[in-house]
Amino acid sequence: MRFLSIAALAALAAAPTAGATVNVMTATEDLADLTRQVGGDRVKVESIARGYQDPHFVEAKPSFILKLAKADLLVVIGRELEIGWLPPLIQQSRNAKIQVGGDGYLDASLTVKILEIPTGQITRAMGDVHPLGNPHYWLDPGNGRRIAKAIADKVSQMAPADAAYFASRYADFDKRLAEAEKRWDATMAPYKGLKVVTYHRSWPNFVDRFGLDVIGYVEPRPGIPPSPGHTIDLIGEMKRQNVRILMVEPYFDLKTPQSIGRETGAKVVVLPPSVGGEKEITDYISLFDYDLNLLVAAIKETGAK
Ligand SMILES: [Zn+2]
Numbered sequence: 001m002r003f004l005s006i007a008a009l010a011a012l013a014a015a016p017t018a019g020a021t022v023n024v025m026t027a028t029e030d031l032a033d034l035t036r037q038v039g040g041d042r043v044k045v046e047s048i049a050r051g052y053q054d055p056h057f058v059e060a061k062p063s064f065i066l067k068l069a070k071a072d073l074l075v076v077i078g079r080e081l082e083i084g085w086l087p088p089l090i091q092q093s094r095n096a097k098i099q100v101g102g103d104g105y106l107d108a109s110l111t112v113k114i115l116e117i118p119t120g121q122i123t124r125a126m127g128d129v130h131p132l133g134n135p136h137y138w139l140d141p142g143n144g145r146r147i148a149k150a151i152a153d154k155v156s157q158m159a160p161a162d163a164a165y166f167a168s169r170y171a172d173f174d175k176r177l178a179e180a181e182k183r184w185d186a187t188m189a190p191y192k193g194l195k196v197v198t199y200h201r202s203w204p205n206f207v208d209r210f211g212l213d214v215i216g217y218v219e220p221r222p223g224i225p226p227s228p229g230h231t232i233d234l235i236g237e238m239k240r241q242n243v244r245i246l247m248v249e250p251y252f253d254l255k256t257p258q259s260i261g262r263e264t265g266a267k268v269v270v271l272p273p274s275v276g277g278e279k280e281i282t283d284y285i286s287l288f289d290y291d292l293n294l295l296v297a298a299i300k301e302t303g304a305k
Pocket residue numbers: 056129130135136200201202222
């Protein structure tokens with residue numbers, strides 16, 4: 001009988017086998033769903049942020065430290081979206097794999113289309129929260145596809161025996177997303193160039209993809225709360241340009257948006273920007289179905305064009 005050395009046994013134990021489960025943590029629920037889409041039953045995945053929370057400001061619950069300690073892979077939005085809450089959790093997990101730059105750290109922003117990359121010197125006066133370009137990039141389905149591909153590639157590296165399974169899951173997601181995009185494009189086709197205002201700069205990729213035109217923001221700068229002077233200017237601009245739609249993320253106070261709505265006749269539409277933002281929004285594709293339906297209903301109601 002041949003005995004294996006301890007090193008050989010350890011290597012065997014560590015070798016990925018078909019049906020292996022990759023233990024994944026994600027910063028947001030959008031990333032968790034995209035991981036599930038490509039990972040199927042070969043991944044275990046949990047998000048730290050909930051879809052109804054402002055992703056810039058998430059409570060760093062210590063319970064996540066233990067979960068991060070056991071993770072094989074951490075997927076983040078990046079571009080400093082999570083800078084206020086994720087770094088201490090990563091550090092305290094003491095898990096070398098998921099530290100920034102580790103094999104188990106995937107920054108989803110590296111392979112997507114990023115808008116609003118600042119040029120010139122960045123100062124605090126430009127706002128608090130988008131210093132490296134707009135981090136709300138998952139709201140373009142083209143970027144959703146790119147994120148899913150990056151995750152599929154990563155989990156395939158980590159569990160090579162399951163690579164064919166992940167590739168086939170990705171191909172299926174890609175196909176379903178392409179079908180949904182045809183539906184969404186048809187829904188939005190009549191409203192090309194429609195002028196809207198949004199609370200936070202959460203939607204540049206979304207409006208770019210669906211042909212809307214954002215003419216202003218309730219926040220004077222990203223992450224800076226509304227000020228009376230800015231609100232008055234915004235109301236004037238909305239009246240001049242006959243803007244009838246004001247998109248607000250669910251975690252902002254509705255008081256200022258509602259007063260802007262009263263002054264201008266614009267309809268305040270509360271649009272969740274993430275999976276889990278409403279109970280009907282159970283996955284990445286239903287996020288767009290939900291938001292586009294709500295948006296089109298509001299456009300029709302106000303007669304905006
Ligand atoms: Zn933001």
